[in-house]
Amino acid sequence: MRMEDVEARRAYVQRVRQSFDQPGRKYEFEKEQAATEQENDDFLFIKIRFLIAVLIFAAYVFCDQTGTMIYQFSTDEVAEKIAKDYDYMEAKEEVMQVFKSLH
16 A cells, blocks of 8 residues: 555544544434433323322222212212213313312
8 A cells, every 4th residue: 555545544534533523413322312212201291191090090989988078079979070061161160169169
């Protein structure tokens, strides 16, 4: 090999190395990791919602078995209200009454 070829090859290798050292450049494994983190966050949100739903259902079953009333409502009344076709303005008023009773 001639010295010019060696120098040209050395310069080429240096340019290739510098192309990988660009700040802010994302490598393929970093891009995939970011997408995986987003999927994990979404899955965590679903798991938390499911856990809350299970806890609410367990509280309902507990109140039904023990006859406990929550804010003057029995589990039978709650089941009737769930099954009832609601006017949303009426539901809003009931929610406001519950919040007022909390204060």
